[in-house]
Amino acid sequence: MSESILQIRDLTVTFATPLGPLVAVRGVDLDVGAGELVAVVGESGSGKSVSFLAAMGLLPSTATVQGSVMLDGVQLVGASAKQMRSVRGRLLSMIFQDPLSALNPVHRIGAQISEMLRAHQKMSERAARARAVELLEVVGIPQPGDRAMQYPHEFSGGMRQRVVIAMAIANSPKVLIADEPTTALDVTVQAQILEVIQKVQKQFGTAVVLITHDLGVVARVCDRVNVMYAGRFVERAAVSDLFDAPTHPYTRGLLASLPQAGKERLVPIVGFPPNMLRPPSGCAFRARCADAISDCEHAVPELRAVGAAQSACIRAAELMQPR
Amino acid sequence: MPGSTQGSDLTDELLLPTVSPRRMAFNRFVGHRAAVASVFVLGTMVLFVALSPLTARYGVNEAVQAPPNYFLSPRANAWLGTDDIGRDLYSRLIYGVRVSLIIGFFSAIISVVIGCVVGAVAGFRGGRFDDITMRVTDLFLAFPFLVTLLVMRNMLGAIDWLRPVMGDISSVRFIILLFAIFGWMGVARIVRGQVLALKEREFIEAARAVGATRWYIVRRHLLPNSVGPIMVALTFSVVSAIIGEATLAFFGYGPQAGAGATSLGILVGQAKGAVNTGFWWLALFPCLVLVTIALSINFIGDALRDATDPRMQKDA
């Protein structure tokens, strides 16, 4: 693994709610190498989006962020608003789930992209417009010159997401966070968008963090996978290892619920994610885990090496059998 | 309030309210506290009015004392002072509020009933009936309300064959019906919107698919789902009728409710003459009562909307 460009250590995010503090992210560590494509996988509410919104400094004022997020040697946790502004969109940018609501409906596409450029580069309006058209071409939008003069509602869902990507890579950021970039799109368009993301990663050397709940998406594009559950990472592995020999019962559950050719039926994970206001003691997954034993209640299991992977299951080694 | 929560990351979204929940709770508390206070204030007024034989100190036309009794400032035998012919303002306010509340509630109830029927039929049937009713309401709502009200008042009052229904032009019944004729339009628009929105919802389709009759759908699904907006519309039509009556009376076009009977509007109208002579009580107290009533009902309506708006229930 090359030198890591994004280094997250012990990241904890707490929300003040009327029902008391809610710890959405509980001590997360992650390294992303320059130009790498890393996946973060988890269910809704597992804290995966929140972690990276925290890195972007885009959480509402009710959130408290602790720990450390180093981007290219710069500490982002506790950075001033001015510092964060110079990082956002220049070194670190983000693609959101729903490209329709992510784009401002009343401004032209070209203007929205050139705004991003001019926020961080000394550039004339005309030069920024020209560069915006080039970027639209990079992400594969036909007739980019004409399209730049159009409004978001004149684009299809997939085209809109391409626009969002063009905007995000405008300043060749070091790290691009893609938060469920294909979830709101048609299945046929999803693959194209993933291709665009891969192309951008290669062409600009941008590291990509792909946040998703869809292991199918992960299998297609990523190198390494981090599985998140209830605010913690429960498994890290290379993609091939994860699919061949998952080490955590939760990962096994996710794989079993994945549709596959020739599979008779899907096996959903029983139960619901834990209430994050009052998380259970010990392993957060034990209530839904078929292999739970009494030891699982005692302590929160740490990530430990199991073969080439890391797992937060205390029975990982004993439960792993080659398929 | 979080904006859109479509997509899979619902819980992540819910974790990210742009307004802090504590502040929101504070905000709601203040809003509701005002509504609770309003219910109390309004209840007290209704009680005073209902018990007017006990609470009013003088008859509606009774002078507080032998002359000179006119334009007395507030004192022991006339708590809120007297008017130009020595009548007790406090007692007359009670009688006036009674007439105003009657006008407000009755015209609001009639408007809501007409509005519900017209709105539901327009929404369900669609087509030409819908087109015409909505065009008419658009026209009336765009025109200056006061002008419409005055012109229609005179016109309806001059049509002889309407008199058995509408009553005499200066009667309370006439005013109630006049406001009902205008009030239903706003309600009809709301109910129509509800019906159109509900028509698209799955459970109505499901009910229709299993062969429920239209009336059954109206009774079991539409009405329970529209109670909130209808209640809100009701409160706001009460306010607009009370203020409307006061406006008409202010310009001398209000009800002359029998010999010497009064209304809030008449009392506020008298204030006009009292201003330049400095009889401040004649201006201040009727205005204060009118504003208190309007404000209380508005607060209650707003709290009802908060409480019944499904968009607001997420953070409950």
Added chain:
Amino acid sequence: MLRFIVRRLAWSIPTLFFVTFLVYIALRIGTDPVESYKRINPRVTPAKIQQYIEVNGLDPNYVRGYFQWLVNFVTLDWPRSIKGSREVWPQLKDALANTLRLGAAASTVGISVGLLLGIFAALRPGGRRDVTVNTAAFVGISIPPYVSAILLQLLFAVYWSRWFGSTLFPTSGVYPPGHTGFNLVLMLKHMVLPTSVVAIQIIAVYARYMRSSLLDVLSSEYMRTARSKGISERRVLFKHGLRNALIPVVTIAALDVGAIVGGLIITENIFSYPGMGKYFLSAFGEGDFPLLMPWMVLIVASVLVFNLLADVSYAWLDPRIRLD
């Protein structure tokens, strides 16, 4: 856009005819113009009455009568008022000028202050200033204009001079009685109180709409995108937030013209301000048909124009709306 405006204007002509026909009928039934004429001029000869009926289009047949009136109106052959037999246009023109001045002043003050207060409140939702603005706006919409007018009159006409020995703001007219010629300071002083009364309403309505509209916009995702670009918070608000927030506010603005006109009528009457409202109320009180009809035409036309204006500015603000 231009085609849309032209077509809407073309459509508004039959609408204008239709609505004025309704108004014509309502006024003929409601005010009985011939009786009013006889009441104001008790010793009038039958020949004069016949002439009055003809020039005003008061034929017993409403349709024929309406077209008589219409022909006279369009050919600018306007009948004289029943009281004092004065020409209508000079009166209407003066009233219109005075009202436009008052309405423009009140709308400018009201809309700008209202929008600013709404923004101010929405930026700290749930905070003390939000609660204060919201409550004040609520009180504002609950106070009918004549109540605030009376209370302001009481304060300035009577008590201010009693307490401080001098009048701060005059409470009636455009100029003091007997004044001739143009005097800006004097005129502005006379306009302060009526303008405030109308503006209070506008402020309250706009502050509430702007607040809720901006709150919706602030929680939308494109605002998060804007922030993720690393542009200044001010630019996020002004460039991305405000224009979106204004879209729903503009739609209600047109509907509100009717309410503002109502407020103007009431206010002008209380402050003896010689505008369209005072004109209407005195003409209506006397059943002065020759004065009333041109006034009505003007009002109907302006309602139509403001609706068109709202549609156009709506489309101008929101590219998703196509006018055709």
